[in-house]
Amino acid sequence: MDLLYRSTRSKDGAVKASQAILKGLADDGGLFVPEAVPRLDKSLEELSAMTYQETAYEVMKLFFTDFTEAELKDCINRAYDEKFDTEVIAPLVEADGTYYLELFHGATIAFKDMALSILPHLLTTSAKKNDVQNEIVILTATSGDTGKAALAGFADVKGTRIIVFYPKNGVSPIQEKQMVTQKGENTFVVGITGNFDDAQTGVKQLFGDRELADIMDKAGFQFSSANSINIGRLVPQIVYYVYAYAQLLKESKVERDEKINVVVPTGNFGNILAAYFAKNMGVPIAKLICASNENKVLYDFFETGIYDRNRDFVLTSSPSMDILISSNLERLIYLTAGADADKNAAFMSELSTAGKYEITADMRAQMKDFYGNYASEQETAEMIRTLYEKTGYVIDTHTAVAAAVCRKYRKETDDNTKVVLASTASPFKFTRSVMDAIDEKYDTMGDFELVDELSKLANVKVPGAIEEIRTAPVLHDTVCGKEEMKSVVMKFLGI
């Protein structure tokens, strides 16, 4: 029997995994959720003898039940190959008593690669399985990292085109350079004069535009999403939590069944939701520690049970977490509301009209394994500097938000449970903020000078992804207002 996926906003219309992957978002605007979270059918000891790719198969086969073994293994092997600069794909590095799970060894040196290197293959396989003839148009809003990772994943993949919208003044210089130098006939990158939420709202509107969908269908196109709302992104992210625990077990860093805490620098709530799914699959995880930057909507939510986006949007040094509407939280809301689509839909409608909602005491009780906190800009910079001074290990700004929150949590609770901390980007991706945090003297250096300095200081080779963009020509220079997104899309598609 296939595992089916339902929308978080209505009871009808359960679909198979491949259909949920193809659609991205359900027709009613809801997110697809599996009817039940499957339990791992291999023991953690068995898993600890497996490679990353083998572990990926063990996890994904339980979720993507309408894929054949050959299809799934083919997707996995195409994704997790030499694009990653280490065979282990997601290494664990111990520094100052914390296990940093380095998720940035893929093509674009941020954790989005973990899912976006496989999504194009899951998507094209899903299209074949469902006899889709249309060309698939990936439409994505990015706060910086998704964009490049999606572009890299989809560039020149037959039967697909990709359009990425990013906030023109809301990403790091390296992030922007990475995107606007993207090669590939089927790629299109657009800066918008607004913030990430504007980009994401605009993209959601285009997805919901029935008139546009008709015009596109007649011209042989259909939209799909590479954003973290796609279940084809969420599931591959569960893999590395399973893998991380299995590695700790293999290296006798934890005893059998010993619980660990997981700390995740959070924006759209996708990564930490994957950890929650891993826990529900049977990985011994105690606390799920949700770390925010100064856009601390989630911290306030876990403190009060009220989600309130009515506040100023802060531009921080961890731009991939500058988010006021964490889309994936909807899945947790739905699940803790007892998989009640009506109840969830009511909350989401309050969110879109009043900008806030309050969950029930019962739902809050079901979220007791989550702990939220945040780090200020100053605390984030201090974390980078002190960890470097103590250990020589250099972390990026997003990872530092998580590390600073982890430190707060330990101080507040005296909980000394071992910690796996999701290290979501290479420090080379946020070189300026990282180097500024370490020493003011770097302030006057150019971006690539800083890259070389960082390489010396951290004793780490400059990643290929950075070398590549040093001299690459700018290939995309379109900028538009948020109200122009639809016409820009139509123009690119020639419709």
Ligand SMILES: *Cc1c(COP(=O)(O)O)cnc(C)c1O
């Ligand atoms: C996207 C991103 C995050 C946030 O992940 P979510 O799944 O959106 O919560 C954190 N750090 C980096 C570097 C990212 O690119």
